Amino acid sequence: MVDNFGHQQPGVKISVMQSPGTNTITDTSGVFEIAAAIGSKLVISYPGYYTDNYKVKDTSAIRIQLVKSYLQDPAVIDVLYDTIRKQSNNGAVGAIYSRQLTTTPATSYMYALAGRLAGLRIKQEAGYRAPYVGGLLKQANLIGGQSPDAKFGEGFTGNETSEFTANLRSQAPIIMIDGVQRDFTSLDMDNIESVSVLKDGLSTILLGQQSSRPVLLITTTKPQLGAPRISLSAQTGVQNALTKPQTLSAYEYAFLYNEALQNMGNEPIYKQADFDAYRNQSDPLGHPDVDWFDKLLKSNARISRYNVGLNGGNNTARYVVSLGYMNQEGMFRDYNLEKYSTALTYNRYTVNTNVDVNVTKNFNVALQLFGRIQDGNQPGTGPADLLSALYSTPNNAYPVYNPNGSFGGNNQFTNNLFARLTKSGYTQDYARDVMANLVLKYKFDDFVKGLYFRMQANTTVGATTSIIRTKVNPVYQYFENNDGFGYNAFGGISAQSNAFNLSSNYQNTYAQVA
Structure with missing residues (x-):
């Protein structure tokens, strides 16, 4: 019996369909023997694999x-601090598993949960990553299972990103990773074995005073018994805006603007000569027609995700190692006009190792090490400010450039959109996280069957820094008269502003004894 990698698979159950009492399981080498008549059917079953039938043709x-x-329907499910048999669970628990998560090439597993877990609501607040860059400094040592502060672990709009919000049965859920409260929403989905939602008080009773809130329980990939298995996954896709506004041409805008003025009893400001210039595009400086949405935004943005993993082990020791990389581009165009990058980009690197050792028949030690690096870049103006200005700038506001190469503008529009995208500087943010998780478990089955002692200790260290360099470019309005031509300047000229911020730094220690 072999798995999908062709490796020997122990623990597979084989039974004879015509004789329900005749069954066996494969040994550590994946070998089995069973008494079955020629023509009978063998039923092969193993958790995580399709149940299959095999017709016996001969004795070879x-x-x-x-x-x-x-789709998985495991015999055991994850609950707080343990796993239990599905038949023994009386709480309201829903779960989704790795193979369903990895079909969605998204920056966060939260997007893959939408519509798949009853009671969980995910709302996307922005189409791009929005990291938290406040001035919070946080350090806490934690013994006993309570969160470091009232906000830690409860929301999705503070410590990691404000890109989305989530609630479970109208409450902000507590995020727990392998039984520890950690506000991590940006994880490689190949490192996740399952995501469970604990919806009622019976499922969350061990949280004490916080048991009234639901829990989003993340279980990372665990080592599996068997020969070493190497897995490689690569995904790429594109992101599109749900809808891209169709802007009015300069001619249409001027016509409707005149109509609005007349409806209010005012004189129109655009004359027939203006309409002719807009329609014929005979005066691109005095009568511009710039589609700013097309000038600043791409039609789609690429997203890619890669992961390589190693999993295996024997009855004594098992291991899993995983390396992941993800890249997400933004919707803004990158013109590469400066030595620095103004592109809206996000890169994430993750490493996850998990070792499970049976020291003795009754004593087990599990050690997990997790590391994550997140790097982001965006224009100095900021995506939110750029989009806000984009929606309030008509096509006939000003030209992109003047004849002398300066940026176009006027007294009403003192910031050129193209200048804000390409020459306003940049903001870079860096996040580093390291987590170590140690679990000791001793079974007292020799004395009382089912009794065990379990101790878990976890420490997490992380820091987020940002580099902000911004500048403001003046704009000029081109004019012509009897004396020739000239420029009127608008907007201030400012020197480059530089800032380096240590926006958050935290260290949390957690311990639990059961």
């Missing part, structure tokens, strides 16, 4: 390869 040796199932 056979080789059967299991097929991974897309």
